[in-house]
Amino acid sequence: MTDADPNIAMLMNRRRFAHRSALIAGAALLGASASTAIAQSTPEAEEEPPHWNYEGDNGPEEWGSLDESYAACDAGSAQSPIDIAGAGETEAVDVAVDFATIAPMRIINNGHTVQVNIDPGSSAEIDSVHYNLLQFHFHAPSEHAIDGERQAMELHFVHKTDETATAVLGLLLREGQANAALEPVFANMPAEAGDEQSVDVELDLAAVLPSNPTTFRYGGSLTTPPCTEGVSWIVFAEPVEISTEQLAIFQAIHPNNARPLQEVNDRDVELDAAD
Ligand SMILES: [Zn+2]
Numbered sequence: 719m720t721d722a723d724p725n726i727a728m729l730m731n732r733r734r735f736a737h738r739s740a741l742i743a744g745a746a747l748l749g750a751s752a753s754t755a756i757a758q759s760t761p762e763a764e765e766e767p768p769h770w771n772y773e774g775d776n777g778p779e780e781w782g783s784l785d786e787s788y789a790a791c792d793a794g795s796a797q798s799p800i801d802i803a804g805a806g807e808t809e810a811v812d813v814a815v816d817f818a819t820i821a822p823m824r825i826i827n828n829g830h831t832v833q834v835n836i837d838p839g840s841s842a843e844i845d846s847v848h849y850n851l852l853q854f855h856f857h858a859p860s861e862h863a864i865d866g867e868r869q870a871m872e873l874h875f876v877h878k879t880d881e882t883a884t885a886v887l888g889l890l891l892r893e894g895q896a897n898a899a900l901e902p903v904f905a906n907m908p909a910e911a912g913d914e915q916s917v918d919v920e921l922d923l924a925a926v927l928p929s930n931p932t933t934f935r936y937g938g939s940l941t942t943p944p945c946t947e948g949v950s951w952i953v954f955a956e957p958v959e960i961s962t963e964q965l966a967i968f969q970a971i972h973p974n975n976a977r978p979l980q981e982v983n984d985r986d987v988e989l990d991a992a993d
Contacts, residue, residue, distance in 0.1 A: 770943050781943050791945035797980035798938030799861035814843040817923035822916045829911035831855040849877035849885045857976045860890045885950040894959030899925035904964040930956040936987040941977045
C-alpha cells in the first residue's frame, strides 16, 4: 500500500491549500474576525466528492484515490473504455432504437463534457429490456478503440431503465465530411463550464445513428467517477463522420476528456452482426 501514500499526501496538500485560500479570501473580503468562521466551515466543504478531471493531480490515474466513492475506478475489474478487439461472431440480436426528433434542444457544458438532455420519449429496447434515453454527450478523442484504433471523438447515448440499470450506446466519430444531423449541436455548444441553454432548433436523433446497425457489446462501467460497474455497453462498429471544423469546436471547449483504455480482463466482447 506504500504507493498510495503520495496520493494521500497530495490530497492533504490540496486541502491545506484550499484552507489557506479560504482564510486569505476571508481576511480580504470580510476582515480578520470573519476568517475564523470561514475556517470552521472548511471541514464541511471537504466532505464534498473532490473535483476530478483528465490530467494532473485529479486525472484518471488518481480518480480511485480521490474519494472512497470513486474506489471502483482503481479496484474495479470490469471498467470502461476498452480496446474492442477479437470479438466473436454471435447470434444477431436486434437493438431496437426509437429516437424522437427533439425541439427545443437543451444543451449544457457541465465542465467535463457538452451534454444534451433529452425529454421523455426516446428509448432503446435491448435484450427485451426497455431503456429510456436521458442524455447524450461527447468525448475527444474517442474512449473506445476498435482493433487498437481510436477515433477523433465518441458520442455516448446514456439510457436507464425505470429500475436504474444503465445502458450506453457508443458511437465513434471520425474526421471526414461534415455531420449534418449533429450540426445543430456543434453550432450551439456552450463555451463556459456551467453554461446551459435551450436552443430553438430541431434535432433528429435517429439521423445521428449509422446506417450499419452492427454493434459490439460488453459489460463495463461509467467512464467517469464514480466508475460504477454493471453498465451494458453497445458500441456501433461503424463510425460516422464529422468535419475538422466540427471537431475543432468541441476541442476548443474540451481538448481532452477521454479516459485511458482499461484492462479487458476475462470479459467477452460480442459482435452483433447486422441482419
Ligand atoms: Zn461518456
